[in-house]
Amino acid sequence: MNDRRSAWLLIAPALLLVGVVYFLPLARVLAISVMEPEPGLGNYALLFTSAPIQRVLLTTLRICVFTTSITLVLAYVVAYVLTHARPTAQRLMMLGVLLPLWMSVLVRAFAWVTLLRRQGLVNNALIGMGAIDEPLALMWNEIGVTIGMVHYMLPLGILPLWAAMRDIDGRVLAASRGLGASATQTFVRVFLPLSLPGVIGAGLLVFIFSLGFFITPAILGGGKTIMVAEYINVQIHESLRWGVGTMIASTLVATIFALMFALSRLVDLRTLFGAK
Amino acid sequence: MIKLQTFAEDFAEIRALGRRGVLGGAAALGLAGASGAARAQAPKEVVLCNFGGDAVKAMTEAFVVPYEKKTGGKMVIDGSGPSNGKIKTMVMAKNVTWDVADSGLGGTGELGPAGLLEEIDYSVVDKNKVLSGFAYKYGVCNYMFSTVMAWDTAKVKEKPTLADFFDFKKYPGKRLMRKDSQAMYELALMADGVPKDQLYPLDVPRALKKIAAIKKDLLFWGTGAESQSMLRDGEVVMGWLWNTRATLLQRDTKGKVTFSFDGGLLQPGLWVVPKGNPAGKQVWVAIASMQEPEGQVKLLAALGNGPANPAAAPLVPAELKPLDPASPDNVKVQAKIDGEWYEKNYARTRQEFLDMIAS
Numbered sequence: 001m002n003d004r005r006s007a008w009l010l011i012a013p014a015l016l017l018v019g020v021v022y023f024l025p026l027a028r029v030l031a032i033s034v035m036e037p038e039p040g041l042g043n044y045a046l047l048f049t050s051a052p053i054q055r056v057l058l059t060t061l062r063i064c065v066f067t068t069s070i071t072l073v074l075a076y077v078v079a080y081v082l083t084h085a086r087p088t089a090q091r092l093m094m095l096g097v098l099l100p101l102w103m104s105v106l107v108r109a110f111a112w113v114t115l116l117r118r119q120g121l122v123n124n125a126l127i128g129m130g131a132i133d134e135p136l137a138l139m140w141n142e143i144g145v146t147i148g149m150v151h152y153m154l155p156l157g158i159l160p161l162w163a164a165m166r167d168i169d170g171r172v173l174a175a176s177r178g179l180g181a182s183a184t185q186t187f188v189r190v191f192l193p194l195s196l197p198g199v200i201g202a203g204l205l206v207f208i209f210s211l212g213f214f215i216t217p218a219i220l221g222g223g224k225t226i227m228v229a230e231y232i233n234v235q236i237h238e239s240l241r242w243g244v245g246t247m248i249a250s251t252l253v254a255t256i257f258a259l260m261f262a263l264s265r266l267v268d269l270r271t272l273f274g275a276k
Numbered sequence: 277m278i279k280l281q282t283f284a285e286d287f288a289e290i291r292a293l294g295r296r297g298v299l300g301g302a303a304a305l306g307l308a309g310a311s312g313a314a315r316a317q318a319p320k321e322v323v324l325c326n327f328g329g330d331a332v333k334a335m336t337e338a339f340v341v342p343y344e345k346k347t348g349g350k351m352v353i354d355g356s357g358p359s360n361g362k363i364k365t366m367v368m369a370k371n372v373t374w375d376v377a378d379s380g381l382g383g384t385g386e387l388g389p390a391g392l393l394e395e396i397d398y399s400v401v402d403k404n405k406v407l408s409g410f411a412y413k414y415g416v417c418n419y420m421f422s423t424v425m426a427w428d429t430a431k432v433k434e435k436p437t438l439a440d441f442f443d444f445k446k447y448p449g450k451r452l453m454r455k456d457s458q459a460m461y462e463l464a465l466m467a468d469g470v471p472k473d474q475l476y477p478l479d480v481p482r483a484l485k486k487i488a489a490i491k492k493d494l495l496f497w498g499t500g501a502e503s504q505s506m507l508r509d510g511e512v513v514m515g516w517l518w519n520t521r522a523t524l525l526q527r528d529t530k531g532k533v534t535f536s537f538d539g540g541l542l543q544p545g546l547w548v549v550p551k552g553n554p555a556g557k558q559v560w561v562a563i564a565s566m567q568e569p570e571g572q573v574k575l576l577a578a579l580g581n582g583p584a585n586p587a588a589a590p591l592v593p594a595e596l597k598p599l600d601p602a603s604p605d606n607v608k609v610q611a612k613i614d615g616e617w618y619e620k621n622y623a624r625t626r627q628e629f630l631d632m633i634a635s
Contacts (some may be wrong), residue, residue: 019436052631059634119510140495140511223455223496226634237361239627240386 026253028247036243043247053231053248060228063142063217064210066151071206072199074150075157079198081164082158101155109219112148113139116220140163140222148216156209157202197267204263208256228252280455283421284378284545285357286500287520287579288327319349320555322562326378328355334578338571346565349558360386363550367392372552375559379415379548381458381615385432385622387548388414394549400560405567407544407602412615415546418566419575420582422519422601422610423459426526426535431513434435438467438539441514442490452506452515453487455496457629458618459541460487462611463516466539472611480625484632507533519601520580529635537606543613545581575602 004227031042046053082093082127100108116139123135138144178185214229221227228248235245290520308597322343326335331368332355340351356362358377366372387393393414403411410417415634427436432447440446441463461483462475466488470479489493495512497503504525522535547563555562566572569588575581576592582602583592589604597603603612 052627052634055631055635076318117509117511218498224491224494224633225497226630234280234630236358238382238386239623240360240364240390241623241627242364 030250032242033246033250036246043243044251046244046247047251053244056226056228059142059225060211063145063149063225063227064207066142066146067153067210068149068203068207070146071153071157072203075161075202076195076199078154079158079161079165082162082184083168097155097158100151105152105215106219108124108151109216112144112151112220116144118146139220140224142221142225144222145217145221145225145227149210149213150218152213152216153206153209154156157206160202161195161198162204164201166197168194201263201267204259208259211252211256281367282327282359282380282382283498284331284361284380285517286518287421287581288329288331288355288525289499289501290330290579298319305511311447317346318562320558321376322350322555322559323352323354323373324376324378324562325356325358326355326372327357328356330579331355331378332573338574339566342568342571343562343565347561349562351562353452355632358383358548363387363548364390364392367551369551372550372554374550375553376547376549376563377556378418379546380544381415381546381618381622382456382626384412384415384546384615385618388619389623392551393493394551394553394559395555396549396563397560398545400557401563402567405587407584407586407607409612410544410584410615412546412619414546414619415544415615416563417544417584418547418563418585419545419572420542420602421545422517422537422540422582423454423463423512424519424522424535424537425516426507426522426533427514428507428510428512428533430510430532435536435538436514438463439469441516442467442486444490444493447513449513450493450511450618451490451497452495452497452503452512452517454503454516455630457496457626458622459543459613460516460629461625462541462613463539466611472539472582473577476614476617478617478621478625480614480621480628484628487629488632491633504528519599523580523599537601538609539608539633540601540610542601542607542610544584544615632633 008111034041036043047057078093078097082097085093108123113120117123120139122138123132126132127135138147172194173186173190176190177183181189212229212241213227214233217225218230232245232252234250235241235248298411298449324335324339326332332353335353340353343349343351352509354374358374358379360379360383361381363374363377363379366374379387384393395413396411398411401411401416406417407420410420425436425438425441431449432440441451449596461478461480464483465475465484466472468482495506497506498517500518500521503515504521506512507515507517507525508529519537519540521534522533525533526535542565547561547566549559553559567585569583569585569591572583572588573591576583576588576596580599582600583589584602587600589602592600592603597605600606
């Protein structure tokens with residue numbers, strides 16, 4: 001009983017901090033969304049009536065789904081190799097995974113601009129090799145945004161997958177092979193199902209991160225690929241439609257909480273975030 | 277730097293075009309440091325907010341020094357960037373720390389009708405020291421800039437017309453526009469045949485239709501630097517951008533990218549005063565002092581912003597005249613923006629433009 005009380009006391013400062021600097025402002029955002037320009041749910045009605053807002057949300061959803069799917073496939077391959085590599089190779093590979101994580105997202109977006117633009121490295125190389133005559137439109141569209149985002153999200157996909165794969169008991173795989181299953185069968189019927197919680201966790205993590213992405217779409221989208229974070233920014237800073245901006249922000253937060261809740265039903269969050 | 281930039285934000289980033297301000301950042305710092313010392317008889321300190329960078333040095337030289345010499349008061353520049361959102365937050369929290377902010381029609385159009393700005397006191401500020409048509413209820417012109425067409429001479433051999441911007445048979449290749457309706461509607465309508473003195477009230481549906489028709493070949497810039505790099509790197513063959521950036525492009529590419537004021541749109545940078553500003557009426561004295569032509573010519577020399585006061589024209593050195601958006605020769609060939617139309621219609625029509633892009 002006493003233990004319990006001291007535990008609460010110990011986390012009280014953290015709770016207080018989260019309450020004051022996180023939930024309080026969040027509550028104010030929510031309040032603005034139902035108070036401006038007039039009290040009521042008028043702003044939320046826009047979700048169903050405003051074609052432009054629906055298009056922005058759809059664009060966001062589409063890019064997030066593509067980003068998440070591509071990231072998962074690539075991350076799965078990397079995590080798989082990482083799990084089965086020798087310790088030295090593993091350390092090197094880990095460095096390769098983590099290094100981009102420490103680089104500013106801005107720097108990475110501009111690096112992609114250099115690579116993907118019409119007279120960028122990729123197009124010039126392809127034209128030089130005679131593979132294409134006209135530069136490919138690799139950037140200033142959703143392709144560019146997706147490439148940039150997948151690059152950003154890869155470590156966020158690889159790490160949870162790697163954590164999940166590492167915990168798979170090697171003896172189970174050995175047993176499967178010992179009982180006569182082929183390598184493919186072992187992978188499909190034993191390894192894949194066992195790694196599935198990792199896949200779901202990594203997928204939701206990447207998806208949630210993608211939803212609020214701002215810098216990469218703004219730089220690589222050529223001004224035309226407007227995702228929800230940029231739309232909110234314009235509403236708050238430029239057009240001063242705070243009611244609309246906070247409404248979309250609140251909707252985004254609600255979506256993320258719902259996804260987190262779904263995630264917590266499917267996998268143990270503590271494993272995912274390395275707390276166990 | 278990712279968001280949609282205003283002209284004021286952008287010119288703050290621009291490295292000085294010609295001579296650098298003789299008063300460096302040290303002077304600005306010194307002024308800021310001394311500001312704490314209260315002087316009982318002196319007029320209230322005036323805080324001018326702009327977007328930082330070289331604009332701090334340039335405005336110190338152009339505006340602060342003459343004001344302090346003339347009035348004995350103090351003026352401090354805060355370069356933290358008076359975006360609409362920040363001004364609204366300040367006024368609503370009743371914690372206004374800025375007296376005068378470097379803004380534009382986006383500021384007066386969105387903030388003015390919302391009751392977040394003071395009305396300009398034209399008994400102190402002189403309407404006659406502003407090019408006609410650029411003194412408004414909630415803002416008064418502090419400098420002029422233009423939206424002009426620039427083109428890549430490697431792909432566009434002859435000087436293009438606005439109509440050529442929409443002619444992909446004549447000039448294939450991407451086009452560049454700003455991610456904001458201001459000036460884009462005007463240039464599109466002129467390209468469509470509307471005479472430059474009959475633009476207002478803007479036929480927004482017509483402009484939207486014209487632009488939407490070529491949307492797949494358009495790129496949109498948010499920041500001035502972006503507009504510059506897209507033309508320099510050959511991503512686009514023609515673009516509509518600010519004269520300050522066009523001037524830099526022309527200089528940096530040694531004329532490969534060039535521009536013309538023909539068919540451009542002359543626009544004002546505006547001083548706005550947040551509601552409940554701390555210095556009270558002293559701000560009008562400060563704004564009036566900044567109307568003197570000498571300081572405005574210094575700003576043109578440093579950053580390329582055209583003088584708001586027509587009396588400055590004779591003081592502009594010959595080599596700067598072709599680059600001055602407000603020089604009489606350049607004013608003649610451009611359309612002039614109608615601030616009153618923007619005050620009433622900017623919020624709605626800008627959103628329509630953004631929605632057209634997003635669709």
